[in-house]
Amino acid sequence: MRRGLARTLLGDQKILLILFGITIVLAVIRPVFISPENIFNVLFQVSINGMIGVGMAYLMIGGDFDLSVGSNMVFATTAAILLEGLGIAPGIVLAVLLSSLAGFLNGVLVTKVKINSFITTLSMMIFLRGLVLIFTDKKTISGSTSALFAFGYGSLFGLIPYPVLVAAVVLPVFGFVLAKSVWGRNLYAIGSNSKAAQMFGINVDSAKIASFTLTGALCGISGIVLLSRLNSASGTYGMDTGLDVISGVLLGGTSLAGGEGSVFRAFLGVLLLGVLSNAMIILHVTPYLQQVVKGLMLITVVAVDAYQARRAEYR
Amino acid sequence: MRVSMRAVIVLLVVLCAASLAFASGGGEKAAPKAGKTVALMWGGTDAPFVGPHIKSFTATMEKAGHKVVVFDSKWDPAKQSTDLDDAVAQKMDLICLVPIDPVAIIPALKKAKAAGVPVMTINTEASKDANDYIVGYSGVGSYEQGLVAAELLTEVMGNKGNLAVVEGVSGFNVCVQYAKALEDTFKKKNSSIKVLAVQPTNWAPAEATKVTEDYLTRFKNMDAIFAHDDYLAGGVIVALKEAGVKPGQIKVVGIGGIGDALKAIKEGWMYGTVLQSPITEGDFEAQRVIEFLKTGKLNPFYKIMDNPKIDPKNVANYKSEF
Amino acid sequence: MAFDRFQKTLAEQAILIILAGLFLLCSLFVPSFFTARNLVNILKQSAIIGIVAAGLTVTMIAGNVDLSVGSTVAFSGILALLFTHTDFSKAFISGTSEQNAVFLALAILLPLLLGGAVGLFNGMVVTGSGANSVIITLGALAAVRGGALLFSDGKVIYGAHNPLFDAIGQAQIATIPIYVFFFLVFVLLLEALLRFTTFGRSVYHIGTNLKASVIAGIPVSRVRVTTFVICGFAAGVAAVILAARLNSASGTTANGWEFDAVTAVVIGGTSLFGGKGSVLGTLLGTLLVTLIINAMVLLNIPSPWQYVAKALIIVTAVLIDVRTRKEAI
């Protein structure tokens, strides 16, 4: 469930406010910022992290997290290329299935074998990274330029990139599932008090495994989107994805402790990070400073939010 | 101790404001009316080579009255392709791009061409298929550098013996090129040089030291070590010194020609290296850009800096400038 | 692991047994593994990251985590080497010999101070706001690394090969670098701090039940901030040693160390949620990870396969550990 209504609004509004603030300021001093191209660039940039962020939200609300998303994504990209022989569609489907399998394994290790998510997913991250390097023979392998291409760079009405459309479908759908479905609500219960959830007949393990698998599947889909854009794969792709997504989702106000958060808020967090770096590029901020600013912004937003939350306890 | 959050928040806000002010201030270099704006898209800006390169590149450009905007893609090919979209959206007059991945960037290059924004690849080549979408390439040839390094190795090893490689990052384009160059050279010279092991270091000297330590334990018969750059070579030498290896006992070859490497060559710790000065290169590429901005084209399409080898014989002629 | 012996040993034995087992296997089957030089290497390779992990352990037992350690190592290292340069000192004052001595002292002290300062900042923000330390220190990670790059102007900073300073990283006793001994002493000191002092006891109390600690009147903020300072300080120490050893530092130094450190700590049996753990455990965890890599390099396993193997070994190790402790760490 959400934090007290007032605070939810406040929490979300804070990020929305910052977003609006940035947009308005930038729109004034750098009109290009609100040019359709740029807007859709940003949307595209956040679409991949956004989709993975959905899975991450499911996990974190249930009290887990997944560091292996980056490797898993590249794993799918690699698999799709290697399986092109089977024909595009089957290759893609298989690749997504493989990623889902990896996610499923994470889930089993965490729930049944009871190894905490950090070690489990960290190992999975290293493991998949290794597999990719093996399959690509430490080089960059590229797919035969294919129909995917039209997808990756095509756009609806020559304006909305298809990848953005995918995200635009995935996010609301799984947002709804998390908010309304029995599975989703059970996740909130589990994250809030997993012992009790067990006691009241909620099947904790399967709910968690499902979230891990979903995350895996979304990594797979993201991997395909990546393929449609880069038409290639190598062990060096997607190194920072995991941490980027997690910090985005955390920034959105989903807690690592579990029990609270939402897909919408997760997306807001990811979006803010995306807009921030785009804004700084457009402001021509030197890269080193970009890092500093980004870091400090992150700290400030989160700290202020948490501080207000704490103050609210004395009411 | 009681942490007054108000104080902390104030501190944070001040820090943010300060860095933001600094940021926009530092970022803003008002270009003269005539000046054009050029994007310099490095794979990542944290690598030691990049800092000096950006400096000299920018210096030359600004002398000519143009403005440079630096992009940093955190060594993530996916990010680079979207950053390229950003640059295109900002209608740059020219984009100088260092492809992180030779293939992954091609689609984005296509898009840039479609949008009518010229792109020149620099420092590292993209794959040949990219040529239809770029206005030209200037910089060094990673493969060519590899060939020079291989030449140094064959001559110091007498075309035989055992070689261990201290790699940058597995799958990283430059590293792939180096490996290929070595392989080809050894085949061409049908040398009996055997590559004992290749171990990645994530470009971190500290890792290079670890790897070398393990090499020393593992291989009693190791004649030479090829480090993918001079910074790694530095890490290698630390390990050699600690293990009590005599200078020259194990031949070290690197790439870059940085001050420490020159020193090491003089002292005999390194046999040789391949010069790649970020300063000269930055300037070299900037000149090409200026030419393009004037004439609207580049000829020749390719312009590759030569990468002179530095060895004990000629090391005296080079002074450490970076 | 709480302090009372019988609880402690069980948990530590698990990881100890795993380590011993692996060690035995390697000694038998890995060529030239069981040689004086290689064993020293393993210690060397564990020491510097181990110091960081040891500091991090204290923070994590108190129920927080500090992901900014890697960045701190980078920044502190740059600072250290800058101050070994007389020409740098000339920028302030004409570098006469005794002033050089002063600067040498600064080269050692300032990095430690910087580390402490970063820790202090993290601690203040986390305790002051009650925010989650992961996200806060993720921010610090970016900010500090950015700062390091700004400060070093993206260049590699070289040491001035000042013999006194280099000694920190290069002097040896019986082919064993002194910093290895320092590492072991550092670990023992922190372990003692946790086990035998009121402060240490409070760290466990806070990690176990924050609310109850507040009510009991433990100076919670002070203790938590201190744990962050210790962690940052440890990073500073590691930075000085690393800088003195390599005589070079850059904005990319220690990239990703935060991960390796946390891994070592968690494998060492420290709970991600605080209240349980020990620095000795972390020592074992660090050795375990180093040993795995070392063995694989010696076996000449191609690097991609090393990833796969490493992953599998870590999982199995932790699995055995969990099973022996009948609880997910």
Add this chain to the structure above:
Amino acid sequence: MGADPILEMKGIRKEFPGTVALDGVDFDLRGGEVHAIVGENGAGKSTLMRILCGIKTLDAGTIHVEGVERFIAHPRDALALGVNMIHQEFANFPHLSVAENIFVGKVPRRRGLRWVVDKTALLDGAAEMLERMRLTLDPAARLGTLSIAHQQLIEVAKALSGNLRILIMDEATSSLNMGETEQLFSTIEALKAQGIGVIYISHRLKEVLNIADRISVLRDGRNAGTFARGSFSEEEIVQAMLGKKISLTEKSSGRKGDVVFLVENLSIPGKVKDFSFTLHRGEVLGISGLSGSGKEVIVRSLYGLWPCTVGRVEIGGKPVDIMRPADALRQGIAYLAEERKTLSLFPGMSIRENASLLWLLSIWRRLVISRTKEAATVGEYTRRLNVKMTGIKAEVNSLSGGNQQKLILARLLMVEPGIVILNDPTRGVDVGSKQEIYQAIFALARQGASVIMTSSEIPEVVSLSDRVLVLSRGILIGELSGGDVTVDNVLALASRAGAVTT
């Protein structure tokens, strides 16, 4: 009420490593009756119920539900049989809404879309449950924002919402005040009318006596007699529980010394207005009132746990400023929190580490812990309070609730505080331990320390205090002392309306 039992447990045996928790216990329950189980902590009540709920499995014995033998291996099995338990430790979900808490694990699903929660049905159902329990709460409100008492009542609603044949209430009233308890009892009466069997576990004998139709006593994992209503006296029950006679306590003289603690115009925005009092040496001062009277926040703020504004605070005649617990400790004030599990205990740490906490802090500057001295002190005080344990190195969770509470009291006494603040000192504590805690409190007063105490049980305040301050909605309504300290007087004052203006 149905004559034939809806539940029969025969020869239930359960062993834990080292101990036999249950040794051939028989228990039966008829439809429409309230059958109470009483006994010391560790007598096996909770274990027996956990077995019935499928949280633990039995080693021997049989369970018949409505005449059919059942094997309950998992909570789901129990729920399927209509066995619901209201747990002593909160088994609720602070992040979820009231409605979702009530229907957790059995949320109404949309017709057609089985995998989707039917929000309207959920809220309506919840509203109905709240109606039935005469609770005026918003079903959509976040549970975490509710008072402990309300959360506890939601637990009951949770049980009612499902298929309910047998309701187990384990210390269901431990955090309820009298009014709320009455409310709960009327709910129970309603359940009886529907033929539902209620198993009632409580340490509050008075309650048990007036709600239960039958009372079964457990002692050391064995049956120690079953009494039908009205066939026994309180003393008999207590005797059966303890297996020996105990002398019910006499209040300490209550002769006042000089003023040690003076507070003027303590105000907490929206909760308390201008509360002033003095505390004398060797006195036990009770602060009482119904829930929402502000008694809890007052004691918290006295210890620096809750922000407040104060006109004047003096300890031993010197003005002091208490901003946080550390300040209070330095002034010789010790505090016992109301929630043992969440606010006092350090699970997973040893008895030693749980006990010596304050003592160590009091010698904070002497940094290094002297383990021998520590062990000695802990040993001494745990003996003084008669904490039953295997050894000070054992994990604190190995202690029964009563002993845990005594241990925490020992923690306070180790620093020899001049003023002790007790917030509901015997919540969920068994009769035997209760007496020992009372004794300790009186002993404290006799030795010249002063005690401020509040409790969810008004009788407890009355039986312990020399003087009682009664609050109503944040305003000090009156003060009773000496002979006037009676439950009726307190209630009379407490229910008189006050109004807090902020």
